[in-house]
Each structure stands twice: as C-alpha cells, then as structure tokens.
Amino acid sequence: MGEIVFTEKQEALVKESWEILKQDIPKYSLHFFSQILEIAPAAKDMFSFLRDTDEVPHNNPKLKAHAVKVFKMTCETAIQLREKGTVVVADTTLQYLGSVHLKSGVLDPHFEVVKEALVRTLKEGLGEKYNEEVEGAWSQAYDHLALAIKAEMKQED
Ligand code: HEM
Numbered sequence: 001m002g003e004i005v006f007t008e009k010q011e012a013l014v015k016e017s018w019e020i021l022k023q024d025i026p027k028y029s030l031h032f033f034s035q036i037l038e039i040a041p042a043a044k045d046m047f048s049f050l051r052d053t054d055e056v057p058h059n060n061p062k063l064k065a066h067a068v069k070v071f072k073m074t075c076e077t078a079i080q081l082r083e084k085g086t087v088v089v090a091d092t093t094l095q096y097l098g099s100v101h102l103k104s105g106v107l108d109p110h111f112e113v114v115k116e117a118l119v120r121t122l123k124e125g126l127g128e129k130y131n132e133e134v135e136g137a138w139s140q141a142y143d144h145l146a147l148a149i150k151a152e153m154k155q156e157d
Pocket of ligand 1: 046107
C-alpha cells in the first residue's frame with residue numbers, strides 16, 4: 001500500500017472529537033450500540049452482552065469496553081497515519097482482534113455497519129462542531145484500521 005496522506009488538521013479533529021465523546025462514555029457507548037442494532041438488527045446475537053436481552057443494556061462494562069476500543073483505536077490509528085503514513089497495530093493485538101472477531105462470526109460488511117454507527121455517534125456528540133471534514137478524518141482512520149483487522153481475519157481463516 002502506498003503512503004497515506006493524513007494531515008495534522010485531520011489528526012487534530014479526530015483527537016478533539018474523541019476528547020468530547022470521552023466525557024460521557026455511558027451515553028455515547030449506548031448510542032453507538034443502538035445505532036449498530038438499528039442498522040443491522042441481526043448483529044445483536046454476535047455480542048455476548050446483547051444476546052439475552054431485548055434492550056441495549058445501560059452501563060454494561062463489556063458494551064462500554066467495545067465502544068471505547070473502537071473509538072480509541074481509531075483515534076490511535078489517526079495519530080499513526082499522520083506520523084508514519086501507515087497503520088501500526090502490534091502483531092499480538094492484531095492477532096487477538098482477528099481471532100475474537102472471527103470467533104464471534106463477524107463478517108466484512110459488519111465493519112461498514114460499525115463505521116456508520118460511529119459516524120452517527122460523532123454527529124450526536126459533536127452537534128455544531130460536526131462537519132464533513134470531521135467525518136472524513138474519522139472515516140479514513142477507521143477504514144485503515146478495519147482493513148488491518150479484516151486482513152488478519154482472512155489469514156486466520
Ligand atoms: C470484541 C475491537 C469492529 C464485534 C472486540 C474486542 C476488541 C474489539 C478489542 C475484544 C473485547 C474484549 O475482549 O474486551 C474492535 C475494533 C473494531 C471492531 C477496534 C473496528 C475497528 C467490530 C465489528 C463487529 C465487532 C465490525 C461486528 C459488528 C465484536 C464482537 C466481539 C468483539 C461480537 C466479542 C464481544 C463479546 O461478545 O463480549 N472488538 N472491534 N467488532 N467485537 Fe469488535
């Protein structure tokens with residue numbers, strides 16, 4: 001893959017918006033999962049903490065952990081894209097991510113669902129501060145991270 005151009009401005013936008021969302025993890029992780037299930041109701045059964053409930057549970061540690069991981073790792077990816085022009089995830093982390101998602105039955109199209117849910121959550125959290133530039137920066141970072149996880153899942157398949 002060629003060198004990726006990810007600007008300082010883009011990095012700053014991602015970092016700033018994560019700082020805002022981080023202030024209310026219970027709220028935004030709930031919103032994030034509600035969006036995932038609205039877009040893809042069938043995705044529910046993949047998540048251990050959603051399987052046996054009719055509603056998205058409030059203050060569930062596993063739910064919060066997954067939401068935080070997706071946002072935080074995307075933010076870290078943005079930093080690496082700007083610094084190094086490429087995604088760097090530690091091999092062990094990537095192997096772990098590959099196997100967890102493979103085992104859970106996650107498929108390539110699910111990554112688009114999660115991306116859309118992420119974008120909607122940003123919109124909700126940022127209000128007037130949300131714009132296409134913010135969306136573009138997050139999308140670009142997320143796409144590169146998702147690509148790395150999907151590649152690992154194929155290797156393990
Ligand atoms: C588990 C990160 C995308 C579904 C996990 C875990 C991490 C993670 C770190 C392990 C959680 C733990 O053991 O504490 C990410 C990142 C993603 C991503 C960074 C995207 C960039 C997705 C997508 C789906 C998904 C697209 C499917 C819609 C799951 C499921 C588990 C899991 C079902 C097992 C959780 C459980 O049942 O407790 N993910 N994930 N993830 N992920 Fe993801």
